[in-house]
Amino acid sequence: MPENDTDMAEVLYVSRSRTYRGFLRMTRWFVVHATLILFGLLLFRFQEGASGGFIFIAAGVAALAYGMGTTARAVAKPVPNPRATERLQPYRQAAE
Numbered sequence: 001m002p003e004n005d006t007d008m009a010e011v012l013y014v015s016r017s018r019t020y021r022g023f024l025r026m027t028r029w030f031v032v033h034a035t036l037i038l039f040g041l042l043l044f045r046f047q048e049g050a051s052g053g054f055i056f057i058a059a060g061v062a063a064l065a066y067g068m069g070t071t072a073r074a075v076a077k078p079v080p081n082p083r084a085t086e087r088l089q090p091y092r093q094a095a096e
Contacts, residue, residue, distance in 0.1 A: 022071055029067020036060030 040056030047053060 025071040026067060029064060029071065033060045033064035033067065036063060 036056050037060040040053045040058075040060060042053075043056060044050055044053035
């Protein structure tokens with residue numbers, strides 16, 4: 001356990017930074033996904049053939065799947081902490 005409140009703040013900084021980074025990455029991929037899906041639905045509605053809409057919807061689903069996979073790997077990486085001290089290294093290694 002951390003020895004005092006300052007150490008606890010350092011440990012929480014690392015975990016919260018990792019969570020926030022994952023949230024931002026997932027939000028970015030969701031926006032790409034939603035844009036492709038909406039454009040695909042628009043093509044389904046106004047295009048004679050359904051192939052264009054299907055391609056964009058499939059690309060949207062693929063973008064979301066890719067984003068979920070890359071976000072999971074990125075969140076697992078340690079976050080550099082500018083206020084880090086040597087005694088917090090065991091906590092960071094345990095978090096990895």
